Amino acid sequence: MSPLQTLRRMHDIAGWPLLLTTFLARLPISMSLIGLLTLVTTTTGSVAAAGAVTGAFALGETVGGPVIARFADRHGQRVPVLATALVDAVLITVLVGAVLAGAAAPVLAVLAAVAGMCMPQIGPMARTRWVVLIRRGGYRGVQRERSLSAAMSVEGVLDEAAFVLGPALVGLLTVALSPSASVLGAAVLIGLFGSVFALHPTAPPGSPPAPGAEGRIATPALLVLAVPMFCQGLFFGGMSTGVTAFAADSGHGDLSGLMYAVMGASSAAAGLMMASLPVGFALTVRTRIAAGALFLLTLPLYLDHGAAGLAAAVFVLGAAIGPHIVSLFGLIERAAPASRLSQSMAVILSCLILGQALGSTASGALADAHGHQGAFALATLGGLVSFAVTTLAMRTRWYGPAEGMAPSSAARTGTAAEPAPED
Numbered sequence: 001m002s003p004l005q006t007l008r009r010m011h012d013i014a015g016w017p018l019l020l021t022t023f024l025a026r027l028p029i030s031m032s033l034i035g036l037l038t039l040v041t042t043t044t045g046s047v048a049a050a051g052a053v054t055g056a057f058a059l060g061e062t063v064g065g066p067v068i069a070r071f072a073d074r075h076g077q078r079v080p081v082l083a084t085a086l087v088d089a090v091l092i093t094v095l096v097g098a099v100l101a102g103a104a105a106p107v108l109a110v111l112a113a114v115a116g117m118c119m120p121q122i123g124p125m126a127r128t129r130w131v132v133l134i135r136r137g138g139y140r141g142v143q144r145e146r147s148l149s150a151a152m153s154v155e156g157v158l159d160e161a162a163f164v165l166g167p168a169l170v171g172l173l174t175v176a177l178s179p180s181a182s183v184l185g186a187a188v189l190i191g192l193f194g195s196v197f198a199l200h201p202t203a204p205p206g207s208p209p210a211p212g213a214e215g216r217i218a219t220p221a222l223l224v225l226a227v228p229m230f231c232q233g234l235f236f237g238g239m240s241t242g243v244t245a246f247a248a249d250s251g252h253g254d255l256s257g258l259m260y261a262v263m264g265a266s267s268a269a270a271g272l273m274m275a276s277l278p279v280g281f282a283l284t285v286r287t288r289i290a291a292g293a294l295f296l297l298t299l300p301l302y303l304d305h306g307a308a309g310l311a312a313a314v315f316v317l318g319a320a321i322g323p324h325i326v327s328l329f330g331l332i333e334r335a336a337p338a339s340r341l342s343q344s345m346a347v348i349l350s351c352l353i354l355g356q357a358l359g360s361t362a363s364g365a366l367a368d369a370h371g372h373q374g375a376f377a378l379a380t381l382g383g384l385v386s387f388a389v390t391t392l393a394m395r396t397r398w399y400g401p402a403e404g405m406a407p408s409s410a411a412r413t414g415t416a417a418e419p420a421p422e423d
Helices: 003-013 014-042 047-077 080-101 105-116 122-136 139-176 179-198 222-247 255-276 282-296 307-335 337-370 372-392
Strands: none
Touching: 003 122, 003 179, 014 047, 014 080, 014 105, 014 122, 014 139, 014 179, 014 282, 047 080, 047 105, 047 122, 080 105, 080 179, 080 337, 122 139, 122 179, 122 307, 122 337, 139 179, 139 255, 139 307, 179 282, 222 255, 222 282, 222 307, 222 337, 222 372, 255 307, 307 337, 337 372
């Protein structure tokens, strides 16, 4: 499928309003972290305090996201998403008030952790919603696989767009109004569009947990995916710090946002193109190739670049990010029990968030000691470990395509649902 055909297929499945709603509802995730970092830094004058607050928010997300998703799997998405979106909007507003009131850093960290725990992970639940719609839409065989590939590709594009536009929106609101306005804007968006997403008629109902091994998510097929997703988070942490350090060292601090945008644009374009690949191109092979590219394409970052040269290297590198993430989510859909799909995706996504938080912390120290190339080393390490794990530990037979509502039996029994090439 061409990118235009991919978008048309998504429109045919559920329509443009759902796509727009899921995009606007996930913007607050990136806005909250960058906005809090800016707000706490400018208010307290302490970068360490700002790092602690944003780290606590991210940690809260990693803990709360899977719990909210589990309730959504069990009881349907409508009530859990609606309740947490509204509560989180209030909690973020309270957190902003506490920052402006000069509350102590430990108090701010606790409030941030609680706000992060109540942040609904729209991305995993949106992907689950598309999977449910496709399974119930009568799609079979090649058409089912193409529709799922289109859904994962477009969702990846929406993630990348939110990753790029969220910080940009924070910058605009900060300059036009104040740092607190950017965080309050995130609160408004999650309260409003989180509620719209929850109340949209496509919200799937809950399903009773599958008995025994049928409902387990602690399977080799799912657990192995946590590692490359964590590595993707390390990659993001190293890249963001490295680009920021490069821009600061070159005397053009405003270039960092442009670098992120360049990387996000190529990542989104490459992710959208994944739906154009032949159905017979195994997801495990796609993941290995993307992970290898994620490692190899970081190597040009160590050359002696000017700003234009680094921007070109980052643009090329971005072409590996989208395919890596899209392929990993496609494998989660194959391996997860149907009754716990949202939770499975949220757990694996939490590994990315945790990796990014730890990566940002570690790469900061590396950048202080070795400059921007020290931070880039963490991105290279993330790509290398992801490639090693997907090549040595991942098995194609675990991810046979599942028809209808049944999850892939390969994820549970180690045998392919359909003939698949052995590793």
